[in-house]
Amino acid sequence: MTTMPASVPTAVGEALTRIEGRLKVTGQARYAAEFPAPGLAYGWIVPARIARGRVRAIDIDAALALPGVLAVLHHGNAPRLTDAGDATLLVLQDDAVPHWGWPVALVVATTSEQARAAAERIHVTYDEEPHDVVFSAEHAGTYIPDHVNPAQETSTVLGDVDAALAAADVVVDATYSTPNEHNSPMEPHSATARWADGRLEVIDSNQGAFAVRQSLATLFSLDPSAVHVRSEHVGGGFGAKGTARPHVVLAAMAATVLQRPVRVTLTRQQMFSLVGYRTPTVQRVRVGADASGRLTALDHLAYSQTSRVLEFTEQTAIYARVMYAAGALRTDHRVVALDVPTPRWMRAPGEAPGSFAVESALDELAEQCGIDPVELRARNEPDVEPATGRPFSSRNLRTCFTEGARRFGWAGRDARPGVRRDGRWLLGTGTAAATYPARVTPSTATATAEADGLFTIRITASDIGTGARTALTQIAADALRVPLERVRVLIGDSDFGQAQLAGGSLGTGSWGFAITEACRALRTELDGGATVPPDGLTARADTAERVQALPALSRHSYGAQFAEVAVDLSSGEVRVRRMVGIFAVGRVVNPLTARSQLVGGMTMGLSMALHEEAILDPVFGDVVNHDLAGYHVATNADVPPIEVDWVDDADDVIPTGTKGLGEIGIVGAAAAIANAVWHATGARHRDLPIRPDRVLFS
Amino acid sequence: MREFGYDRATDVAGAIALLGADPHAHYLGGGTNLVDLMKLGVEAPTRLVDVSRLPLAGIEVLPDGGLRIGSTASNSDIAAHPDVRRRFPAVAQAVLAGASGQLRNVATAGGNLLQRTRCPYFTDVTKPCNKRVPGTGCPARDGEHHNHAILGASVQCIATHPSDFAVGLVALDARVTVQESDGPREIPLEEFYRPVGSTPERETVLGPGALITGIVLPGLPIAARSRYRKVRERASYAFAIGSIAAALHVTDGTVTEVRIALGAVASRPWRARAAERVLLGAPVGADAFADAADAELAAAQPLRDNAYKVPLMRNLIVTMLSELAEAPGR
Known part of the structure; x- marks a missing residue:
């Protein structure tokens, strides 16, 4: 007989394939829209076709006369809801249209096709009001928000930034921008609601069934125990399914009115106006340094947009609060409310766009100081978290850079831009740091x-x-x-x-x-x-x-991103040839799925650098390229070999010793690529994505 | 629900008879574009006549060294065909540059020529569009038009034709064979698409009920050294923002034969006749190539956000001709 020792942790650290992997690849794992339900009816959203105004009238007679149509819900007849702290969920409550695509009615029919056909027969007349959908940092309506997502300080000030900038040997003062980006998970949002045994039973595609339950309970004035939400398998979210979205509210409404199961599934096009996206940003970064590249000032001011429905301010400038020792540090945010869908979380909200600006500015500083970008970052490692003075629980950024530089072959890099060529391609390499909070x-x-x-x-x-x-x-x-x-x-x-x-x-x-x-x-x-x-x-x-009771430590994951790009100046094409990402993410529970998360994050960062951009039509207020043919995410052919690994990062503040790694892979990736494009061509790209037309005119 | 009739034709005469005089009936090939447009509500045919199984999938060598590509040949079969690859490499390269493997497996030759523009206003029934609903206006002109036409457009429409295949074909003098109710007809591809003018909704010269039966590539020796290059915003699965098919023949330092066609610049695959005229008889070299590009693009009318296409196309013309001039065996 063998005796098991008192502690034999063996499972953590094993590279296991997904437990439900076989179910998924054989189609047996059911996603939200795939559960059968007897008597199931289908809801189809009628989206607003103005960007701002009021619904004057809804003619539903033609729709109701069509075969299979069970009901048309609109603000005149829909159940009243109680605000659950998220006004984007208060659908069909009044005649106001806050943006293009806002639901003005829901048609319910016995088949999805009937519901859609009826939805197209509903005639809505509007009292249209002048709308305002164009974001810019100069917008007259820009204001200082009370806080930034989720509940962080809008601004932090340490020292006298302006004086430090005035006294600096070297100053970088540059403005960066990132566009509307849409999460675009493969599985569209879907919810099926029904009443059974006095409970509202919901199958939903979301990132948190408990939060959705709480929202539904409040919205429908139900005891939380009377709401049951399940989401066994979810086909991606990237933040777009973080909390309840309108589809689940509409499904619950219709199930309540009709007292039968109702499913509401969004179309890809509807996802562009109803589930959130990453706000566009404009970011001014000012960096002051002495001649040896030591930062004396870092000033990051970020502009973003929100809707008139719900204030959401992306925490774009928080990145600098953590990253570098600067004598003076200021981070600040401005936001403007427009007649647009509400921006929400998208993979690494704050850090993803913020790191693009700060890590690009650092590369510009390295260029001006004549210091290697890896060395520049090493020289500015802080002893404590810069904005708060909190001690770090662990900070292994330098180790990431050392290991990343070794794997990438960074040593001996010729810093001169625009001097390496492979046929029609100019070649360059770039790097950037990454961080993401490790909260619990x-x-x-x-x-x-x-x-x-x-x-x-x-x-x-x-x-x-x-x-x-x-x-x-x-x-x-x-x-x-x-x-x-x-x-x-x-x-x-x-x-x-x-x-x-x-x-x-x-x-x-x-x-x-x-x-x-x-x-x-x-x-x-x-x-x-x-x-x-x-x-x-x-x-x-x-x-x-x-x-x-956890100690008040600065607890973050870190990473070093490296990229090699090829740029054809005659066509504007940019191709990423390889990427290396080395991360400090605490303990890694499953190396196989951890690597997938990091590779996926870096891939999304590549996509952010070169491809992703939702284009809003100023006349209609609608995203013009509202499908995956028009909204380009990186294809397999765009993605080069990506090498990912992690360094020892012991940090046992919490029992798992983990820091989370779903988001850090995207952080810094776009900056590394943009910095590599500069190294290849000598042209700075401060606006994402780095499109062919921008390269042609650079 | 939007119901429609479906018939499957087994021969050309039967297909034409099945379609009859119904202006709301459509032929259905691979369906990779038409079915999408039906889902979007852009097309609402009352009846589909499925021609994908007509016995027109062959690719055969003609006595003059040319090729006849049957209209139902799949894009994949065209790209993989040894004679297409050897004798008309620009055509094979163009086909492979389009869509995805899955789409190319079902998309047909005839359907490729007749695919509709991907202008986002055309494909969205909630927006005005002169091509979709004549007289409603063109929001692209002041709106999103970064991938719209710089040549041959009109006030009514600035949409581009999305095909790669057709660019390769038009450079190499392809002809379209068509069966109409009164008999067969052969149309040079260059004349197949109508100028936009004030009728952007009328895209081709096909008569009512006409059926494309094939494409003829004449036996041009120069075609064997033709090339296609496509520039797009991602490495795969995107329409061109600029493309070029070209072939060049030089004798004793003088251009003696040249063919150039451009894609993603106009409502049709654009044969660059002005550039060809400049080049023919000119001494080969970068100066001539630049002069040719400038001659072709002199007529360009770029808008706010597609002006980059002028230098892009200029660079593509010069680069492509330079590469062809330097290629062995020219």
Whole structure:
């Protein structure tokens, strides 16, 4: 007989394929729009076709006369909702049209095709008002927001930035811009709602079933226990499914009115106006340094847009609060409310656009100072978090650069721009740093020892394609000190209780914390001789107090991005030839899925650098290229070999030792590419994406 | 629901009979464009006559060394055909530069020629569009037009033709064979598309009920050294923002034969006749190539956001001709 040692954590660190992988590739895993339901009806949204004004009249007679049509909901007859703190969900409540695409009616019919045909027969007349949809930093309506997403300070000031800039040996003063970018997950948003046994039962595509439950309960004035939201498999979100979106509200409305199951699935086109996107930004960055490249001043002022429905201010300038030691540091935000859809979270909100500006400016500084960009960053490593003075829990940015530079072959790089050629292509290399906060929030979980010797974990986590289910199983197995095969993790069910949503790179740490606590409590009970009754023995954990008691440290992941590009000045084409990303992300639970997240983030950063841009028509207020033929995301042919790895980054502030890695891969990637384009051509690209026309005219 | 009839034709005469005089009926080839437009509500045919299984999928060598490409040959088959690749490389390269492998497997030769513009206002029924609904206006002119026409456009319409294939064909004097109700007809591809003028909704010279049966590439020795290059905003699965098909023959330092066609610049594949005229008989070299490009682009009427196409096309013409001039075996 062999005795298991007291602690044999073996599952964490294993490169496991996804537990549900076979179900997904064989089509057995059901996504939200795929669940059968007896008597299912289909809702089709009628979107507003003005950018601002009021609905004067809705003629629904022709639609109602069509076969299969069950109801047309509009502001005159829809159930009244209670504000749940998100006005984008208050659909069909009044006649106001705040932007193009806002739902003005929902047609429900027995088939999706009937609903759509009827929706096209609904005649809406509007009282149109002059609209204002064009974002610019010079917009007269620009104002200082009370806070930036989610609840961070709008501005921070340390020292006298203007005086430091005036006294600096070298100054970079440049303005950068990033466009509207849309999350564009593969799976469109879909929700199916029905009433059963006095509960509102909802199957929804989201990143957090518990948050959606809470919103629905408030909106429909229901006891939260009377709402049940499930989201077992989710086909991507990138933030666009972070909280409830209008489709789930409309499905619940229609199910309530009709007292039958109703499904509302968005079209790709509708996603461009109803589920959020990354705001365009304009960012002025001023950097002052002494001749040796040591920063004396860093000033980052970011402009972005929000809607008139809900204020959302992207935290674009927070990047500089963490990154570099500068004698004087100022970060600030401005926002303008326009007649446009509400911008929301998109992978690394704040850090993704903010890092493009700051890391580009640092490259410009390196050029002016004649210092290698890697060395410049090393010279400006802070001892504590610059804006707050908080100690770092761990900061291994230098290690990332050292290892990244070694793998990339950075040493001996000729800093001169525009001197390397391969046929018609000019070649260049670039680098940039990356950071993303490693936060943790309270969550609850249960761990159950089953009578058959297996263990069941229940947590309202969400696996949006990241591999969360698999990673949590690994964490649970180790905490229980049992083999993986004996652990089953159930997620995506709001009945499992409050938990962090899948966003902000918060999932694995927050969920893993609660799971670890629950599993340890159960292990203690079992080790203490507790017997397992026929219906199982359950331990429950709520990490609220533990999270509250965590030390006030600056806890971040870091990374070093490297890119090589080829630029054809005669055609404007830019091709990325290779990328290397080395990251410090705490403990890595599953190297296989972790690598996928980082490669995916860097790929999205490449896409941000070269391709992604939603174009708003100023006359209509609509995104013109509102489908995946017009809104270009990188194709396989655009994506070169991407080498990803991580350095040792021990950081055991939380039990999992993880820092989250869903977002950091996109941070800095666009700057590394833009810096490489400068190195290739000698032309700075301060506006994304780096399109052929911009290269041609540079 | 929007219902429509569906018939499958088994021979050319049958297809024409099935379509009859119904102005709201359409032939259906691979459906890669028409079906999309039906989903978007841009097209609402009452009836589809499926011609994809007509016995017109062959690709055969003609006695003059040319080729006949049947109208239902798939784009993939065209690109892979040894005689297309060897004798008309620009055509094979152009086909491969378009769409995706999956789309090329079903898209037909005839359908490729008849595909509609991807102007975002044309494909969105909530917007005005003179091509879709004559007289409603053109929002692209002041709106989003970064990939619109710089040549041969009109006040009514600045949309471009999206085909790569057609650019290769028009450079090499391809002709379209057509069956109309009163018999067969052969139309040079260069004359197949109508000028935009004030009737952007009328795109080709095809009569009512006409069916494309094939494409004839004449046996031009120069075609074997033709090339196609496409510039787009991502490396795959995007329409051109500028493309060129060209072939060049030089004798004793003088251009003795030249063919140039441009894509993504006009409502049709644009045969660069002005450039060809400048080059013919000129001493080969960068100066002549630049003069030729300037001659062709002198007529360009760029708008606010597509002015980059003028230097882009100039560079493409000069680069392509330079490469052809330097290529072995010219």
